[in-house]
Amino acid sequence: MTLASTATTGAPSGQRPQLVIDKVFKQFGVGPGAVTAVDHVSFDVKPGEFVSVIGPSGCGKSTLFNIIGGLLDEYEGDVLIERERIAGPHKAVGMVFQEESTFPWRNVIDNVAFPLELQGVNKSERLDRAHHFIDLVGLKGFERLMPSALSGGMRQRVSIARTLVSQPQILLMDEPFAALDEQTRLLLGDKITQIQQDLNQTTLLITHNLTEAVQLSDRIVVMTYRPGKVKRIVDIDLPRPRSSDVVSSDAFGHYVAEIWADLREEASRGMADSESARRGGSRG
Amino acid sequence: MAATGQVKDFTATMGWARGGRSSLRSTNLIRIGLLLGMGIGWEALSRSGLLFRDVVPSLFSIWAAIWKLVMNPAFYANLQVTAWEIFASLAIGGGLGVAVGIILGANRFLGAAYEPYVYYLAPTPRIIFFPVMIMWFGVGVASKIALGALSCFFTVALSTAGGMREIDKVLIRVGRSFRATPWQMAMKIYLPAMRVPVLNGIRLGFGTATVTALLAETKLSNQGLGFMIMQIYSRFDMPSLYGLLIIVFILAGVGNLILGKATGTSA
Amino acid sequence: MASPSFSQSRAFPILLGASTFIGAFVALEVLLRYGVVNKYVVPLPSQVLMSLERIVVEENIVGRMRDTAWEMFVSCIAVIVLGVPMGALLYRWQPLRRALLDWVAALAAAPLVLAFPLFLVIFGRSATTVIVMSVITGLAPIVIKTTEGLLGVRSVLINVGRSLKMTDAQMLRMILLPAALPVIFSGIRLSWTFVLISVVGIEFLINLGGLGQLINDLAERYDLPGTYGAIGFVILVSVIFFMLLERVESWLRPAR
Numbered sequence: 001m002t003l004a005s006t007a008t009t010g011a012p013s014g015q016r017p018q019l020v021i022d023k024v025f026k027q028f029g030v031g032p033g034a035v036t037a038v039d040h041v042s043f044d045v046k047p048g049e050f051v052s053v054i055g056p057s058g059c060g061k062s063t064l065f066n067i068i069g070g071l072l073d074e075y076e077g078d079v080l081i082e083r084e085r086i087a088g089p090h091k092a093v094g095m096v097f098q099e100e101s102t103f104p105w106r107n108v109i110d111n112v113a114f115p116l117e118l119q120g121v122n123k124s125e126r127l128d129r130a131h132h133f134i135d136l137v138g139l140k141g142f143e144r145l146m147p148s149a150l151s152g153g154m155r156q157r158v159s160i161a162r163t164l165v166s167q168p169q170i171l172l173m174d175e176p177f178a179a180l181d182e183q184t185r186l187l188l189g190d191k192i193t194q195i196q197q198d199l200n201q202t203t204l205l206i207t208h209n210l211t212e213a214v215q216l217s218d219r220i221v222v223m224t225y226r227p228g229k230v231k232r233i234v235d236i237d238l239p240r241p242r243s244s245d246v247v248s249s250d251a252f253g254h255y256v257a258e259i260w261a262d263l264r265e266e267a268s269r270g271m272a273d274s275e276s277a278r279r280g281g282s283r284g
Numbered sequence: 285m286a287a288t289g290q291v292k293d294f295t296a297t298m299g300w301a302r303g304g305r306s307s308l309r310s311t312n313l314i315r316i317g318l319l320l321g322m323g324i325g326w327e328a329l330s331r332s333g334l335l336f337r338d339v340v341p342s343l344f345s346i347w348a349a350i351w352k353l354v355m356n357p358a359f360y361a362n363l364q365v366t367a368w369e370i371f372a373s374l375a376i377g378g379g380l381g382v383a384v385g386i387i388l389g390a391n392r393f394l395g396a397a398y399e400p401y402v403y404y405l406a407p408t409p410r411i412i413f414f415p416v417m418i419m420w421f422g423v424g425v426a427s428k429i430a431l432g433a434l435s436c437f438f439t440v441a442l443s444t445a446g447g448m449r450e451i452d453k454v455l456i457r458v459g460r461s462f463r464a465t466p467w468q469m470a471m472k473i474y475l476p477a478m479r480v481p482v483l484n485g486i487r488l489g490f491g492t493a494t495v496t497a498l499l500a501e502t503k504l505s506n507q508g509l510g511f512m513i514m515q516i517y518s519r520f521d522m523p524s525l526y527g528l529l530i531i532v533f534i535l536a537g538v539g540n541l542i543l544g545k546a547t548g549t550s551a
Numbered sequence: 552m553a554s555p556s557f558s559q560s561r562a563f564p565i566l567l568g569a570s571t572f573i574g575a576f577v578a579l580e581v582l583l584r585y586g587v588v589n590k591y592v593v594p595l596p597s598q599v600l601m602s603l604e605r606i607v608v609e610e611n612i613v614g615r616m617r618d619t620a621w622e623m624f625v626s627c628i629a630v631i632v633l634g635v636p637m638g639a640l641l642y643r644w645q646p647l648r649r650a651l652l653d654w655v656a657a658l659a660a661a662p663l664v665l666a667f668p669l670f671l672v673i674f675g676r677s678a679t680t681v682i683v684m685s686v687i688t689g690l691a692p693i694v695i696k697t698t699e700g701l702l703g704v705r706s707v708l709i710n711v712g713r714s715l716k717m718t719d720a721q722m723l724r725m726i727l728l729p730a731a732l733p734v735i736f737s738g739i740r741l742s743w744t745f746v747l748i749s750v751v752g753i754e755f756l757i758n759l760g761g762l763g764q765l766i767n768d769l770a771e772r773y774d775l776p777g778t779y780g781a782i783g784f785v786i787l788v789s790v791i792f793f794m795l796l797e798r799v800e801s802w803l804r805p806a807r
Binding site (some may be wrong): 069091093104105116118230 | 562
């Protein structure tokens with residue numbers, strides 16, 4: 001089991017890591033009932049790199065997401081962006097949430113232009129830039145529709161466009177496709193891959209979906225079930241540019257099998273844990 | 285379970301401005317503080333002489349007035365009249381309301397035909413029917429009962445009909461699947477399932493009947509708490525006016541609370 | 552009990568309702584004409600209908616509606632201006648909410664309108680009394696619904712705001728209020744309904760201006776058809792007001 005020591009060693013010569021997670025530790029509650037959600041997790045994300053954090057439900061992935069996003073301030077260890085410890089949400093980070101997060105009272109283009117509105121960008125430029133990103137996520141022609149008229153996958157693309165429009169240096173996503181069906185997920189994965197390659201977008205994806213992680217990532221951080229530690233970091237050497245076709249390749253299958261071997265152990269621990277909790281009502 | 289505990293802790297720390305958990309003690313401290321502050325402010329205003337005399341009477345004089353009212357046999361005579369009016373209104377209007385509500389709620393067709401009338405008439409000012417009620421039932425207790433019954437009929441009928449529609453349709457299908465007879469369906473399925481909407485309707489009807497009966501008494505009557513309020517008003521006896529209003533609010537609140545507890549529906 | 556509807560048409564029940572409604576008046580007219588019901592207690596529906604013209608022409612209905620509308624307008628604005636910030640305060644400051652929300656709910660159920668003689672002493676028989684009383688009657692629902700609406704804003708929307716480093720004021724204006732608006736408006740509808748009932752009711756009770764007084768006047772003159780006609784007119788106005796509010800509310804509610 002390779003623990004946490006890859007934080008800086010993996011960086012190619014001269015290339016400074018953009019995002020560094022250093023021995024981050026987070027515990028909920030106090031005393032004997034306390035639950036350690038994230039246990040000394042360390043890894044980094046280099047400029048232009050796509051990294052996924054994968055683990056079974058209950059491994060503290062979402063907690064990690066909230067810490068990196070600056071939504072959760074009380075934790076031990078450091079989250080560094082350009083060598084500075086973050087305090088609150090960092091302006092370089094754009095977040096995409098797992099839950100439906102479009103504003104139901106704004107139409108598509110106003111949703112996407114929202115961050116620019118906050119920045120005080122004038123209207124014509126705002127709309128231009130919003131149009132560009134709506135086009136990028138493949139929603140051209142839907143600008144004037146309200147979110148209620150869109151499918152779940154389209155709404156999630158609106159959220160992604162809204163995050164991209166302010167051109168964050170780091171894109172941080174928490175299971176953005178969790179609520180979608182498998183086909184939509186693969187196709188949206190293509191979209192994300194393409195965007196990430198076009199923009200050379202540094203991306204950190206939190207997911208529990210193995211094929212999604214392998215399809216999209218340059219590196220995968222595998223986490224253990226409670227407490228959430230880094231079990232292994234796997235480099236994915238699949239050719240770029242990629243598309244969802246990659247899922248049929250031998251190399252893809254090899255990676256999936258390899259990571260699943262790690263993940264299965266953790267997931268079954270999690271399952272046993274939740275079953276025993278249900279049976280005995282005792283704390284896991 | 286650890287997992288749910290974690291999620292809960294997590295959301296507690298996440299929400300914007302949701303704050304931490306404050307204890308029951310601090311809640312009570314705030315309540316006591318507010319009451320004290322309001323009381324002191326009131327008393328100070330009363331003694332400052334900034335407002336017309338008696339508009340803000342001293343708390344002590346209000347307390348004395350309450351005491352005098354509670355000791356006054358006339359108060360109980362009037363209370364009895366008003367209580368009877370409310371009870372009779374609720375029995376007549378509420379009873380009809382429950383019956384009509386059940387029919388409108390259970391039968392989709394009749395509901396579609398007649399419920400809009402109940403629905404749109406319910407939020408209209410009912411006190412304006414009082415002259416008509418006086419023409420029909422005279423100036424005595426009967427006209428107040430009629431007006432009270434008319435008011436709470438709408439409230440109870442709407443609430444009951446709404447509750448009936450919320451009865452889980454699957455329960456009815458379950459009953460049918462066991463080949464229950466119509467009598468069994470009524471006794472074992474509908475009646476138990478209807479209990480909550482009906483009782484809740486009656487509790488709401490109590491509030492409407494109370495306000496309407498009391499308001500009608502203030503307009504034209506020679507007995508009842510509403511009459512007593514106007515009597516005190518005509519003497520410009522402000523401490524007693526405050527005192528009686530406080531007593532009436534407390535009684536109405538207690539009545540609502542008792543009905544809520546008795547029916548298992550919250551306020 | 553749940554008998555299957557014998558017609559699938561949507562218009563049929565509406566027609567039945569309307570024809571029952573009209574039929575009741577026709578039956579009443581017939582019963583009155585044959586003397587089954589006392590003509591000196593219930594006027595002929597046809598007379599009531601004809602009295603409407605007289606009311607409009609002779610009783611200065613335009614001026615009365617203007618008075619009532621003005622009192623309602625001021626009260627309706629006041630409940631929003633006072634109630635929404637109060638609800639927001641209860642949302643923002645949790646200890647205050649825990650201490651006061653139950654009390655506000657109790658106030659909503661209390662027969663507050665009975666306090667009108669108190670304000671009669673303070674403000675006299677004036678529009679101020681009507682307005683103050685109506686605002687007090689209508690305030691609680693809007694406060695409660697504002698708090699409820701703000702508490703119900705999905706936390707992910709708040710997190711979007713936080714991730715964009717929005718200020719508290721921006722958060723309130725651009726996320727919390729729009730997200731809570733449908734619920735807040737259902738509170739506004741409730742409050743405005745209370746305000747309408749209270750304005751007309753107190754006008755009637757204290758015999759001051761407006762539509763409420765019209766009924767009182769006609770009843771005191773023992774103008775039977777006129778009284779019934781005026782009541783019908785006020786009911787009609789209330790129903791239209793209520794229907795309009797409902798239309799706005801359903802328009803604000805997101806389709807989701």
